[in-house]
Amino acid sequence: MNWNDKFKQKSPLQRFLFVFGLFFFFLYLCLGVLFIVWKAMPIDIEYTNRLLFGVVLIVYAGFRFFRLLS
Numbered sequence: 001m002n003w004n005d006k007f008k009q010k011s012p013l014q015r016f017l018f019v020f021g022l023f024f025f026f027l028y029l030c031l032g033v034l035f036i037v038w039k040a041m042p043i044d045i046e047y048t049n050r051l052l053f054g055v056v057l058i059v060y061a062g063f064r065f066f067r068l069l070s
Helices: 003-007 012-037 047-069
Strands: none
């Protein structure tokens, strides 16, 4: 694959899906950070479980981001 192929003009559908993917990347990332940082969460979950779930969400966001770029 030529490096120049990544910079060619994309179709409107490809641009929409790229922006949609970026939106969900930021959504999962913010949700993961929210689960880790927010101490007085209205949902009664132990902190260790919230931390684990937040880390899983952040890892999944990273996975989606790298799939989006490839």
